[in-house]
Amino acid sequence: MAVFNVLDPLQNVSLLFTEEQLADVIAWFDSNSKPYVIIEDEEPFSVITVEKLIQFLDLKKYHRRSFHYPSYAEIMNEIEKLKAGATRMITKDQFIYILNKWVLMPDIKNEIKLAFKVFDTEKRNFLEIDDIKMIVTRYADVFNENETRELLRDANVRGDGNVFYEDFVESLFSMAPELYQLKTEYLYENPDEDPTFFSEPVVEDKSPTPPPMQVEVKVPSKKVKKK
Structure with a gap:
């Protein structure tokens, strides 16, 4: 087992950033480092x-x-692993190493469920058997028709022949756990179009608005001269 080298943390590490993202990370580091x-x-x-x-x-x-x-505690936990707690200084390779740990890869099971959801235009959470067969054999190209028919036997099929596709996907991965090893891409390139993720909520400031400051202006009274 290779010993982790804090001065060369990227050794034996597969970078998850895209080339464009990595170039952006390096450019930011170079412009902010000393x-x-x-x-x-x-x-x-x-x-x-x-x-x-x-x-x-x-x-x-x-x-x-x-x-x-990450939270502040998660950040400092990684800093301590790099023995940088005392100096609070990190190198370019350490910077890339830390960020790379927090990159999330697409979950293939979630992306398959999402693909079925695209076909569920009426949002009923189920599809007809013929739709399932078409998606799995034509679009996914993972199983042939006989294999799909066998899998459908264990799927949650209603009396009218409809399939709850989320249960069907669970049965796929239960019967073929090797599917977890397949690499996938996000179904939606634009994350803002992905219905399973939402934008950060805008937090409104609900604190009471202070009343307008009232300034009392005293006008000096004129003295009346006595005759």
């Missing part, structure tokens, strides 16, 4: 502070569908 010297006369290397890392996360560059935004 040279740091441990021993005099040695070549300095660039670092950012933990506070800068938190600032990057606060930018919310990625949709919640594809990225886990």
Whole structure:
């Protein structure tokens, strides 16, 4: 088992970022980092502070569908693993390593259920058997017709021949757990179109509005001269 090297954390690590995302992460680091010297006369290397890392996360560059935004405790837990708790300085490779741990990959089971949901235009949570056969054999191209017929025997089929597709997907993965190993992509490229995820709610400020400040202006009275 390879020993984890805090100075070379990306060793034996598969990066989950896209090339475009990785280039953006590196560009942000380069523009926000500063040279740091441990021993005099040695070549300095660039670092950012933990506070800068938190600032990057606060930018919310990625949709919640594809990225886990950690709590402060989760951030500091990773910082301690990198032995950077005392210096609170992290290198470029450490920065990429930490962010990469919070990248979320598509859940193949969820994406298949979502694909069935697309065909359920009436939002009834079930489809007809013929629709299921067409999707699995024509669109998914995972099972042939005989295999699909066998799977449908164990699906939640109503008396009228309709299939609750979420139960059907569960039966697929129960009978063929190797499906979990398949890589998939998000059905919706634009996460804002994905009906299973919602935008961050706008929090309205419900604190009472203070009354307008009233300023009392005193006009000096004119003195009347006595005759």
